Amino acid sequence: MQNNKLYQQGLIKARQGNYRGALDDLNQVLSCNPNHAIAYTNRALLYYHLKDYKNAIKDLDYALQINPKLSDAYLNRGNAWRHLGKYEKAIKDLKIALKFNPTSDAIYNNLGLAIAQSGEYEDALKYYNKALLFNPKNHKTYHNRGRSFYMGGRKQDAIQDFNKTIELSPNYTKAYINRGLCHHQLGEHQAAIEDYNTALKIDAYNVYAYYNRGCVYYSLKEMRSAIDDFNQAIQLDPTYIKAYLNRGLARYKSGNQTEANKDFYHVMCVNADAYVYYQAQRGTPSDVSYSRNAPQVEVNQGGEYFHTTFLEGLWDEVDLNYRESTICEAEFLDD
Structure with a gap:
């Protein structure tokens, strides 16, 4: 009786979003009854919500050893494999789940995602x-089908699906951001800005809405507005390297070479891979040597390096002008 009470208490905590509290309860349940397949399945869901996908898979393995016909266990294990990038294993599990439950829209949806x-x-x-x-x-x-249309180059079809997403769920921010990106790439800049504006009304702290809107302003050569949006993105996420890079480009286009140099130097120092990538874009030989020699220092320790290196060397004017269409890429959001 006490074990059942603990189990129900854990489920209530899980519904309330108290995943760690629920985990404590289900740990106790399983210590008393290690053959409780559904408890393993539910504890796996807690691990899943906590992004601990490996432990989720372990629990689902146990659940399926006890009861090999648990459709939800295959579904959830498939999703855990998907988050770990093990798509073949994910697809295999989801197809097994489908055999047990051939009318489940959730299984078809997640199978589509994995594929x-x-x-x-x-x-x-x-x-x-x-x-x-x-x-x-x-x-x-x-939304997920719209993502596949987008990734397959069918942007108009993607927009139609994002329209339907918004019709069914008007506050689903990702749909506005992704529809905005489609509009941007189709040259429909005002429609893109309106989508990002709406996304920010729903979520005023959405870093991707600011970043993507900044990219639209950059395309329109409205550099002051672009810089403002990249500033907001960086304030919300100081680790967002692409925002520093694009702010540097916008500053350069605005004639502020000193501040542009600071942003480019920050990109190089914080992310050696970015340093190598942008060198390779210019056709610089021996990428590996650049990776090995990329300076790893804090941006505020650069001193005069800000003012002497980039625009006279690594980041010359021809290079920066060429990058206008290749670097300033907006973000597409996955589920």
């Missing part, structure tokens, strides 16, 4: 279509 994330965007569409056949009101399925 899309493996790079097979067109193949994923048939699973999203099937999911929508069983549940035409799931806004996330429309």
Whole structure:
């Protein structure tokens, strides 16, 4: 009786978002009853929400050893594999789950996600279509199908799915951000800005909405507005390297070479891979040697290096002008 009370208490905590408290309760339940397959499945969900996918998989392995017919265990293990980038294992588990529950829109939706994330965007569409056949009101399925359309180069089809996502869930910020990116890439700049504005009304602290809107302003050569948005993105996420890079480009285009140099130097010092990448973009030989020699110092220790290196050497004017269309890329958000 006490064990059942603990189990129910853990489920209540989980529904309230208290995953660690729920984990403590289910740990006690399983220590008393190590053959409780559903408890393993539910504890795995707690690990999943805590992004501890390896422990989630271990619990689901135990659950399936006890009861090999648990459809939800295959579904959840498939999703855990997907988050670990093990797409073949994810697809295998999700297809097994489908055999037990062939009318589950959730399984079709997640199978579409796993297949899309493996790079097979067109193949994923048939699973999203099937999911929508069983549940035409799931806004996330429309969003995920829109993602596959986008990744497959079908931006107008993606916009239609993001429209439907927003119709079903008007506060789903990702749909506005991703629709905005489609509009931006189709040259529909005002529509893109309106989508990012709406996203920021819903979530005033969304770093991607600021960053992507800054990219639109950059494309429109409205550098002051672009810099303002990149400033906001950096304030919200000081580790966002692309925002520093694009702010540097916008500052350079505005004639502020000193501040542009600081941003470029920050990119190089904080992220040696970025340093190598942008060198390689210019056709500089021996990428490996650049990676080995990339300076690893704090940006505030650069001193006069800010004013003497980039625009006279690594980041010359021709290079920076060329980058206008290749570096300032907005972000597409996955689920």
